[in-house]
Amino acid sequence: MPDRTIVCRCEDLSLEEIRELIDQGFKSIDEIKRISRCGMGPCQGRGCRQIVAQEIAAATGKKLDEIEMPKFRPPVKPVKLGILLGGEKEDE
Amino acid sequence: MLKTDIAIIGAGPAGLNAAISAASMGAGVLLLDRDEFVGGQLIKQTHKFFGSREQHASTRGIDIAGLLHEKVKEYKNIELRLGATVLGYYPDGVITAEYQGRLLKIKAQRYIVATGAAEKSLPFPNNDLPGIYGAGAVQTLTNVYGVLPGQRVLMVGSGNIGLIVSYQLMQAGVEVAGIVEAAPNIGGYLVHAAKIRRAGVPVFTSHTIKEAYGDSVVQGAVIWQLDEKWQPVPGTEKDIKADVICVAVGLTPLTELLWQAGCKMKFVSQLGGHVPVRDENMMTTMPDIYVAGDVSGVEEASAAMVEGKIAGLCAAASIGCSTGEFDELRSRALSQLAELRSGPAGEKIRSGLKLLV
Numbered sequence: 001m002p003d004r005t006i007v008c009r010c011e012d013l014s015l016e017e018i019r020e021l022i023d024q025g026f027k028s029i030d031e032i033k034r035i036s037r038c039g040m041g042p043c044q045g046r047g048c049r050q051i052v053a054q055e056i057a058a059a060t061g062k063k064l065d066e067i068e069m070p071k072f073r074p075p076v077k078p079v080k081l082g083i084l085l086g087g088e089k090e091d092e
Numbered sequence: 093m094l095k096t097d098i099a100i101i102g103a104g105p106a107g108l109n110a111a112i113s114a115a116s117m118g119a120g121v122l123l124l125d126r127d128e129f130v131g132g133q134l135i136k137q138t139h140k141f142f143g144s145r146e147q148h149a150s151t152r153g154i155d156i157a158g159l160l161h162e163k164v165k166e167y168k169n170i171e172l173r174l175g176a177t178v179l180g181y182y183p184d185g186v187i188t189a190e191y192q193g194r195l196l197k198i199k200a201q202r203y204i205v206a207t208g209a210a211e212k213s214l215p216f217p218n219n220d221l222p223g224i225y226g227a228g229a230v231q232t233l234t235n236v237y238g239v240l241p242g243q244r245v246l247m248v249g250s251g252n253i254g255l256i257v258s259y260q261l262m263q264a265g266v267e268v269a270g271i272v273e274a275a276p277n278i279g280g281y282l283v284h285a286a287k288i289r290r291a292g293v294p295v296f297t298s299h300t301i302k303e304a305y306g307d308s309v310v311q312g313a314v315i316w317q318l319d320e321k322w323q324p325v326p327g328t329e330k331d332i333k334a335d336v337i338c339v340a341v342g343l344t345p346l347t348e349l350l351w352q353a354g355c356k357m358k359f360v361s362q363l364g365g366h367v368p369v370r371d372e373n374m375m376t377t378m379p380d381i382y383v384a385g386d387v388s389g390v391e392e393a394s395a396a397m398v399e400g401k402i403a404g405l406c407a408a409a410s411i412g413c414s415t416g417e418f419d420e421l422r423s424r425a426l427s428q429l430a431e432l433r434s435g436p437a438g439e440k441i442r443s444g445l446k447l448l449v
Binding site: 003004005006007009015044046047048050051064065069072073074075076077079082083084086087088089 | 179192196
């Protein structure tokens, strides 16, 4: 196995792959997320978001506080579809 | 739909104190935590805390969690729900939670978000080998579940978490091969650093991890020196054998719910990343949402407890609850917070907060 530096463990994306996407012109976290699923796994980007932001900052010369965060949508953690299908807890 | 005056998300040091303070003002409180126990990160803190008596100085973190839990139980107007994971905040001011395998909808007049922080990860070659953990994860494994992560640990990061977890691992009989620190100086408090140094653990300042290696599990790491521009210096590589690597490179606030609620956020590196803009009463730019603890800026548990008090008092006052002692309690908490942040150790937090409040 060649050495890999993992950025997004959930979706198995390496630093090399993220850098290549930035080179191709995907210069925001949301764009990278949509093209690669980076940050869309069980941890919802808690591990990779900061690293991707740093990579975009390094490649574009922007400061970290200028890097736009992705859209945060519910649910913030994975839930089984059955929980949503089951509707609201009845005895409440 | 469950209705309450104040819903508090997270029953760690901040959330527990927020619940007690809000309830003491007469507010109805719903306290939620995704875990099956209260205390958050306190329950794995086997060391004694500093600070003043009011923040439980010289009591172990785990015992503070117990004391706060007892206090919560004294209030009939606090409903505690454990195993309740909040999933989202919606534009109509309703939150949802997963609870006992079902969906819970909650509508509160005020929310106090006390969700804490998560460990930052670090990119380096082979960082996905089994045996590479966040330092906080190892602390959970060891102190909560009584499971040792391995025999010989390399710690990356010398902040308080890196130092404390190193020391606790040694107490548990694990060898600490060394601590790697990118900065030229140790990051954590001197008292913690001194324990480590007395035990003879080498601290490699101005060093970083170059790569980890191992066949199917981690067997060691190569570290190398950083120059004054933080660039690695070829030829300075050192090979360190270890079956565990702990990454302790800081925490970042867990702010998803605040983004969803539309709170104004700001990136402040001194506070760990994006944090909500809030006033000294811990109210965000959304008047129904208050914050307390690490979610509003990564800091010590003692500060989280005082912020919880302030948020609880002020959220309760904002919906018309009152007690004759409010002004006094609030100003006492504010001065405790200022005291905790005074001196050189509080410099980073103070400079971060200047950008926020």
